[in-house]
Amino acid sequence: NAGVTQTPKFQVLKTGQSMTLQCAQDMNHNSMYWYRQDPGMGLRLIYYSASEGTTDKGEVPNGYNVSRLNKREFSLRLESAAPSQTSVYFCASSDRAANEKLFFGSGTQLSVL
Amino acid sequence: EDQVTQSPEALRLQEGESSSLNCSYTVSGLRGLFWYRQDPGKGPEFLFTLYSAGEEKEKERLKATLTKKESFLHITAPKPEDSATYLCAVRAFMNYGGSQGNLIFGKGTKLSVKP
Numbered sequence: 523n524a525g526v527t528q529t530p531k532f533q534v535l536k537t538g539q540s541m542t543l544q545c546a547q548d549m550n551h552n553s554m555y556w557y558r559q560d561p562g563m564g565l566r567l568i569y570y571s572a573s574e575g576t577t578d579k580g581e582v583p584n585g586y587n588v589s590r591l592n593k594r595e596f597s598l599r600l601e602s603a604a605p606s607q608t609s610v611y612f613c614a615s616s617d618r619a620a621n622e623k624l625f626f627g628s629g630t631q632l633s634v635l
Numbered sequence: 636e637d638q639v640t641q642s643p644e645a646l647r648l649q650e651g652e653s654s655s656l657n658c659s660y661t662v663s664g665l666r667g668l669f670w671y672r673q674d675p676g677k678g679p680e681f682l683f684t685l686y687s688a689g690e691e692k693e694k695e696r697l698k699a700t701l702t703k704k705e706s707f708l709h710i711t712a713p714k715p716e717d718s719a720t721y722l723c724a725v726r727a728f729m730n731y732g733g734s735q736g737n738l739i740f741g742k743g744t745k746l747s748v749k750p
Contacts, residue, residue: 563742564722564739564742564743581737612679614678622667622669624738625681626678626679626680628677628678629676
């Protein structure tokens, strides 16, 4: 049982480059989320998708875009990476938006130089 | 402003030495308090949900309790495999873009249990 799979696990970008973080879940969950985790700070929500076909901004959406490709997949795109986006990114899913039990992927460590 | 504060930031225990982690919160309308465990290099793993003051949940050596202002995660006779960062999160009556409230996470308590 794979759960939530994120790719890549590590990535180094130069300022201004773009990239897409991929996330897929195999639990038939309706809701998916993107969080970032920085040293000394709690997990912060970037974007979420309550159900297939919908996306909404979270606490820190600036500089990011998302796509809910289908029920399984939710991608996060950095159009023009900045050093402030250096972080560990986690994708998560839950069976519905109000469900407290989030299942997290293992994260993507991103460095922007 | 809704806030979640965890203390201590780090805690070192000897195997078998019981202790408690604290999560204090200020939110406008609590809809649930959640505990997660995070191992190094991995994503958080769900432990408990508490909804109302006085509620308690247990799992192996862990017991979570909730009051109107804080939650405690009690660890009884810990083992080295309990070493991890423990995250507290709350769901409040807040929304981003008109949808249901999302989780506010604390910074975590890093627990180390030495044999």
